[in-house]
Amino acid sequence: MESSEAIRPEKMGPLVMKETWNTPGSIESWERSENIYIVRGERGGVVFVFLNDEMFRMKVFRSSVPDLTTSAAVLAESCVPHLFPVEETEDALIFTTSAIRLILEKTSFLLRVENMEGKVIMQQNLTSWNPRGASHAEYDMQPDSHFYGLGEKSSFLDKRGERYTNWNTDVFAPHLPEIEALYESIPLIIHMHGDLTYGLFLDNTGRSDFDMRSHGVAFTIGCSTGAYDIYFINGPEMKDVVTRYTSLTGRIALPPKWAIGYHQSRYSYMNQQEVLQLARTFREKRIPCDVIYLDIHYMDEYRVFTFDPVNFPEPEKMISELKELGVRIVPIVDPGVKKDPNYEVYKQGVLEKHFCRRLEGDIFFGEVWPGISAFPDFSDSRTAEWWGDLHKYYTGLGIDGIWNDMNEPAVFNESKTMDLDVMHFNNGHPITHEEYHNLYGMMMSKATYEGLAEHMGGERPFVLTRAGYAGIQRYAAVWTGDNRSFWEHMAMAIPMVLNMGLSGLAFSGPDIGGFAHHTSAQLLVRWTQMGVFFPYCRNHSSIGTLRQEPWSFGEEVEGILREFIGLRYRWMPHIYNLFHEAETCGLPVIRPLILECPRDPYVTNLCDQFLLGENVLIAPVYRPDTEHRSVYLPEGCWLDYWDGEVHEGGRHILADAPLNIMPMYVKAGSFVAEGPLKQYALEETEETVVFHLYGAEAREGFSAAFTLYEDDGHSFGYRRGQYSQIDVQAAGEAGTLRISWSYAVREFTPRREMLRFALCYPSFFTQSVEGLSEISLEQLKEGRRGWARNGKSGAVIIQVDDDPEGGELRMEVAEQQPEHFRTL
Numbered sequence: 001m002e003s004s005e006a007i008r009p010e011k012m013g014p015l016v017m018k019e020t021w022n023t024p025g026s027i028e029s030w031e032r033s034e035n036i037y038i039v040r041g042e043r044g045g046v047v048f049v050f051l052n053d054e055m056f057r058m059k060v061f062r063s064s065v066p067d068l069t070t071s072a073a074v075l076a077e078s079c080v081p082h083l084f085p086v087e088e089t090e091d092a093l094i095f096t097t098s099a100i101r102l103i104l105e106k107t108s109f110l111l112r113v114e115n116m117e118g119k120v121i122m123q124q125n126l127t128s129w130n131p132r133g134a135s136h137a138e139y140d141m142q143p144d145s146h147f148y149g150l151g152e153k154s155s156f157l158d159k160r161g162e163r164y165t166n167w168n169t170d171v172f173a174p175h176l177p178e179i180e181a182l183y184e185s186i187p188l189i190i191h192m193h194g195d196l197t198y199g200l201f202l203d204n205t206g207r208s209d210f211d212m213r214s215h216g217v218a219f220t221i222g223c224s225t226g227a228y229d230i231y232f233i234n235g236p237e238m239k240d241v242v243t244r245y246t247s248l249t250g251r252i253a254l255p256p257k258w259a260i261g262y263h264q265s266r267y268s269y270m271n272q273q274e275v276l277q278l279a280r281t282f283r284e285k286r287i288p289c290d291v292i293y294l295d296i297h298y299m300d301e302y303r304v305f306t307f308d309p310v311n312f313p314e315p316e317k318m319i320s321e322l323k324e325l326g327v328r329i330v331p332i333v334d335p336g337v338k339k340d341p342n343y344e345v346y347k348q349g350v351l352e353k354h355f356c357r358r359l360e361g362d363i364f365f366g367e368v369w370p371g372i373s374a375f376p377d378f379s380d381s382r383t384a385e386w387w388g389d390l391h392k393y394y395t396g397l398g399i400d401g402i403w404n405d406m407n408e409p410a411v412f413n414e415s416k417t418m419d420l421d422v423m424h425f426n427n428g429h430p431i432t433h434e435e436y437h438n439l440y441g442m443m444m445s446k447a448t449y450e451g452l453a454e455h456m457g458g459e460r461p462f463v464l465t466r467a468g469y470a471g472i473q474r475y476a477a478v479w480t481g482d483n484r485s486f487w488e489h490m491a492m493a494i495p496m497v498l499n500m501g502l503s504g505l506a507f508s509g510p511d512i513g514g515f516a517h518h519t520s521a522q523l524l525v526r527w528t529q530m531g532v533f534f535p536y537c538r539n540h541s542s543i544g545t546l547r548q549e550p551w552s553f554g555e556e557v558e559g560i561l562r563e564f565i566g567l568r569y570r571w572m573p574h575i576y577n578l579f580h581e582a583e584t585c586g587l588p589v590i591r592p593l594i595l596e597c598p599r600d601p602y603v604t605n606l607c608d609q610f611l612l613g614e615n616v617l618i619a620p621v622y623r624p625d626t627e628h629r630s631v632y633l634p635e636g637c638w639l640d641y642w643d644g645e646v647h648e649g650g651r652h653i654l655a656d657a658p659l660n661i662m663p664m665y666v667k668a669g670s671f672v673a674e675g676p677l678k679q680y681a682l683e684e685t686e687e688t689v690v691f692h693l694y695g696a697e698a699r700e701g702f703s704a705a706f707t708l709y710e711d712d713g714h715s716f717g718y719r720r721g722q723y724s725q726i727d728v729q730a731a732g733e734a735g736t737l738r739i740s741w742s743y744a745v746r747e748f749t750p751r752r753e754m755l756r757f758a759l760c761y762p763s764f765f766t767q768s769v770e771g772l773s774e775i776s777l778e779q780l781k782e783g784r785r786g787w788a789r790n791g792k793s794g795a796v797i798i799q800v801d802d803d804p805e806g807g808e809l810r811m812e813v814a815e816q817q818p819e820h821f822r823t824l
């Protein structure tokens with residue numbers, strides 16, 4: 001006998017239902033409550049919160065006014081509502097700040113943001129939602145619109161014509177331009193049109209979509225669950241947007257210097273002898289290295305917070321031997337905790353209710369490396385603290401950096417992640433995994449960072465993560481996951497990391513050499529040349545692939561890699577300075593040219609070259625058997641780093657690039673701060689700093705300025721004021737050049753007696769330096785005061801006492817240099 005089951009609706013064929021999308025209708029009323037504005041329409045409304053003159057938040061509501069809690073992305077202190085005047089006309093509500101006017105049309109809820117000259121910065125046309133909880137809005141796009149941001153996405157720099165999804169996903173398949181979602185989700189788009197730029201940040205931790213492809217004159221931003229909670233971030237310049245966005249979601253914490261050294265990894269270094277041998281080889285070969293990673297094989301059957309008793313029987317001994325060599329280890333810690341009643345972490349997690357569960361109370365289990373595993377619920381502060389505290393296992397062994405992987409979370413099942421109906425306790429406000437998903441990885445890294453900091457006695461921790469959400473920069477560096485040893489992936493890493501930088505993630509980078517597939521000598525050389533200028537610099541490769549340690553391809557390759565890795569160490573003061581800038585202003589360490597030259601039409605989608613800071617242009621070679629490449633130099637005068645050749649910018653040049661050279665240019669009239677070549681960042685050598693001034697001119701109007709930030713490089717002392725800041729200036733006059741310096745802050749005293757200035761490729765010949773005698777380079781290296789010529793070239797190196805009071809130098813100079821030569 002059949003039951004009613006026979007007529008289940010799905011047995012009756014496909015059900016065609018037309019989706020209805022609701023809009024708020026026209027405005028019926030508005031009110032001010034506390035410092036927020038609530039505007040009600042026929043079917044819903046919008047809450048407006050002004051954070052300051054340049055940023056406001058709007059949250060759509062369907063029936064009742066939403067609560068205004070934010071996700072963990074947003075810093076509470078940046079989200080304080082401010083009052084601004086509102087004017088009501090017959091047709092519109094008009095909110096005015098000192099920078100923008102927000103005009104909300106009464107009949108349609110159409111929203112326009114104008115600047116004070118009446119130019120339309122942004123227009124949001126249609127906000128709608130469907131009965132299943134998805135929301136979406138449409139924004140005007142101009143013929144000259146360009147889009148940036150969105151964190152870690154494949155394809156080129158300008159996202160016009162692309163469509164992306166934000167849903168943290170473990171993608172081992174080759175990262176292709178058509179892949180819409182990778183490991184990180186930063187729902188921030190930066191829209192530039194004409195001389196206006198603004199950002200929109202959708203604070204939604206579920207699935208969201210940004211479509212700059214399908215709607216002709218509009219682009220859309222939508223989400224499938226949760227609230228439509230969006231922030232408008234004003235420009236007018238892209239730098240303003242980045243600075244403001246990072247004031248909202250936070251900036252990187254200045255990493256310890258060792259974390260910005262060169263890192264070596266492989267899946268996996270299999271035992272402690274191999275790890276020690278690796279460290280010794282770096283030292284014997286004089287290739288600088290700060291960190292060796294321990295991938296999953298260091299653990300006892302992939303149980304986190306353990307070491308394998310056979311292959312890593314004496315971790316403490318290994319770590320202290322490594323420390324003597326100046327090498328740290330960073331072990332991997334995944335969220336999956338092996339289901340094993342004899343395993344303390346699992347036992348505690350179950351007994352103390354730390355694992356993610358379904359509403360009915362059963363733990364969610366999924367398969368990852370250790371087999372069936374449970375996943376901590378980092379949304380619960382109690383669990384986050386427990387997890388953080390577990391890290392004393394590592395800190396007790398002398399470890400101060402952790403690598404968080406598989407934290408999308410990745411699960412070996414069809415959906416590749418946790419079931420969507422799993423609940424996150426969320427400190428008493430439970431939400432489904434569907435709504436929480438993109439936050440999972442970030443909350444793991446937050447717990448890890450805070451746990452490490454707690455147990456490291458005032459030292460700065462380092463966390464590396466694969467998954468993250470907006471704000472992840474506060475806790476972790478980000479690497480771009482499982483790329484491949486493809487030239488295309490090397491090239492794609494540039495726009496990816498540049499857009500990550502524009503999205504607040506100033507500390508990021510790809511696996512140098514490529515993770516999966518097999519690298520080659522040339523690819524490793526070219527990728528390393530580029531990678532040493534990326535903020536995060538790690539060579540990592542997968543199990544079963546060709547080895548790619550720097551010495552894997554013979555002496556020529558090894559020599560080139562030694563030089564370039566060495567260059568990163570010599571440039572460490574400069575790079576560290578840029579990290580400090582990222583911590584204080586949110587600007588990225590490496591930048592697309594469009595950030596520095598927003599009116600240059602040639603750079604809107606230029607992403608096979610980039611800037612380190614403002615003034616150093618890096619043009620990697622990203623094709624095999626290629627010894628030349630076209631380089632675009634923006635306006636200004638640029639010096640070839642390698643031979644000093646002067647190029648007038650605003651045009652393309654053809655650069656020579658034999659295998660041992662990566663084209664690099666320094667803008668004339670800028671400083672680069674170099675330090676000694678160390679084998680590891682915190683090696684205790686003298687901290688000589690050399691201020692290299694490129695292309696100095698002895699003429700009226702020439703000037704250059706630079707500020708170098710310094711601190712101990714490892715503790716949080718700098719947050720209590722223990723740092724120094726030295727301002728350096730150069731000014732030309734006919735026949736002379738003056739260099740002056742002074743300490744704006746000197747609460748930290750670097751380990752050095754002397755300061756050096758190097759004039760690289762000056763346009764003159766130095767005859768004398770007032771008050772100093774000419775000495776030989778050898779005498780200079782021995783630490784004597786004076787000035788020396790570098791061989792036949794016009795390059796001059798001046799050494800003076802590092803006087804806390806600062807000082808001034810005056811150079812008498814003569815005719816133009818006929819040629820340029822490399823400096824020290």
Ligand code: GLC
Nearest residue numbers: 267295296332405466481482
């Ligand atoms: C993931 C990571 C990769 C790591 C591997 C083994 O694929 O992305 O970096 O080596 O897992 O832990």
